[in-house]
Amino acid sequence: MSHHHSIFCILPPHMLDQVAQSGTTAQRDMAARTLAASRQIRDRRGSITTSVMRGSITATGTAQRTVYDAKFGTNLPGSIARKEGDAPVADVAVNEAYDGSGATHDLYSVAFGRNSIDNHGMNLNSTVHYDKGYDNAFWDGQQMVYGDGDEDLPASERLFNRFTISLDVIGHELTHGVTQYEANLVYKNQQGALNEAISDIFGSLVKQYQRDQTADAADWIIGEGLFTANINGAGIRSMKAPGTAYNDPVLGKDPQPAHMKDYLTTGQDNGGVHINSGIINHAFYISAIEIGGYAWAKAGQIWYKTLTEKLNSNSNFQNVADLTFQTAGEIFGVGSLEQIGVKTGWTEVGIAVVDSGGGIPPIPIPGGDGCLKGLLRSVGLAK
Amino acid sequence: MMRIIFERSGGFMGRKVSLDLDLATLPPDQADAVKLLVAESDFLNLTALPTNVSAPDGFAYSITVETGTIQHTIQASDANFPQALRPLLDDLLARARSR
Numbered sequence A: 001m002s003h004h005h006s007i008f009c010i011l012p013p014h015m016l017d018q019v020a021q022s023g024t025t026a027q028r029d030m031a032a033r034t035l036a037a038s039r040q041i042r043d044r045r046g047s048i049t050t051s052v053m054r055g056s057i058t059a060t061g062t063a064q065r066t067v068y069d070a071k072f073g074t075n076l077p078g079s080i081a082r083k084e085g086d087a088p089v090a091d092v093a094v095n096e097a098y099d100g101s102g103a104t105h106d107l108y109s110v111a112f113g114r115n116s117i118d119n120h121g122m123n124l125n126s127t128v129h130y131d132k133g134y135d136n137a138f139w140d141g142q143q144m145v146y147g148d149g150d151e152d153l154p155a156s157e158r159l160f161n162r163f164t165i166s167l168d169v170i171g172h173e174l175t176h177g178v179t180q181y182e183a184n185l186v187y188k189n190q191q192g193a194l195n196e197a198i199s200d201i202f203g204s205l206v207k208q209y210q211r212d213q214t215a216d217a218a219d220w221i222i223g224e225g226l227f228t229a230n231i232n233g234a235g236i237r238s239m240k241a242p243g244t245a246y247n248d249p250v251l252g253k254d255p256q257p258a259h260m261k262d263y264l265t266t267g268q269d270n271g272g273v274h275i276n277s278g279i280i281n282h283a284f285y286i287s288a289i290e291i292g293g294y295a296w297a298k299a300g301q302i303w304y305k306t307l308t309e310k311l312n313s314n315s316n317f318q319n320v321a322d323l324t325f326q327t328a329g330e331i332f333g334v335g336s337l338e339q340i341g342v343k344t345g346w347t348e349v350g351i352a353v354v355d356s357g358g359g360i361p362p363i364p365i366p367g368g369d370g371c372l373k374g375l376l377r378s379v380g381l382a383k
Numbered sequence B: 001m002m003r004i005i006f007e008r009s010g011g012f013m014g015r016k017v018s019l020d021l022d023l024a025t026l027p028p029d030q031a032d033a034v035k036l037l038v039a040e041s042d043f044l045n046l047t048a049l050p051t052n053v054s055a056p057d058g059f060a061y062s063i064t065v066e067t068g069t070i071q072h073t074i075q076a077s078d079a080n081f082p083q084a085l086r087p088l089l090d091d092l093l094a095r096a097r098s099r
């Protein structure tokens, strides 16, 4: 009997490979078929998903990427530099945008069964080399846009590298597209900070998934590699310890709060959307650590379902706390380790979850095993 | 006299960059160059842009020009920044970013 506590179990391909290479003929056939089916619908790079419970493949669609070059101007999208299936080009920013949007597409496809930004196979368009001295990246409502940092300044004065250098930035921008098609959160105040946090959360998951890292092994830094050696900082934001990502004579100190008592009320930055997102980021981090394992598999699943099925344009911090708690109960069971982990995350940032009831009663899992055991059992390699 | 107050906020990092530029403090040739950029962009006759256009992580820009008799402010974002103002923006950004 297979276990029932989760919808998706996500495994790195080497584990399935291992299954495919051992066991009886029938067991090997099943694992091999799973691998082959996955690989048909996925490109060469990542892991695959298998739904142990349903025995079906949930990865969805293939990426359709185009990378454009604005050639240091501001006209979008610019001229085509690399399109889907093209070999790598000489321009590293072009390749980073191509690979990064592919990695982001993979996470959404494999972990959440989502077919691109709009869940209908939307093309992933990126523009690199946007403007001169443009130390930023943004989502313009239709595509990703990346500047080259301070490429126009002498090396000794540069603060920022090119923004494609950081995979979680690419995942962050693409997730703004996902949010736009789902909750469509207002980009202001708490709604905007929640919008920002969702982009950081899934951006970080893209990086963790690509690196095959469990929650406790991940650095939880957003914008790793964006700063030049002139700056004292690990990155732009830290989900693990908001407020500690950088501390530098030129840039000052990372201003993010990690608790509601430090929520910043400001007119700048649409009400501090890039500041107060630290509170939500940290709640997610704590939940992921409490739950354990790969953060995309459970904490990510809870948030993806909440984003796509429950949040609306006006959802605030309290709403998302209550709804992620409710969703964890629906997926993993009332009082489950996962639901308690979600609650602990919110409690630690100063948000008391309101329990609206609902969810499924907890189902005992024989042996209390995780995804790997479940998979092995489903192909007959474990009892 | 002319004074320019410039601010760029938002962006992926949410970091503000600002500049308060009194042209009287610049070397005359530089001051003339900035005045020319203001004149060529027809800044003082630009009307306010729709403010509801903000792209996630896009920058928000605010430029205020004060003369002896007039004060005029334009606010725009990466999503709707007027092309005519780009040369002036580039100049102000270069000054604000240099240390």
Ligand SMILES: [Zn+2]
Pocket (backbone or CB within 6 Å): A003, A005, A006, A008, A009, A370, A371, A374
């Ligand atoms: Zn499982």
Ligand SMILES: [Zn+2]
Pocket (backbone or CB within 6 Å): A172, A176, A196, A199, B012, B056, B057
């Ligand atoms: Zn963002």
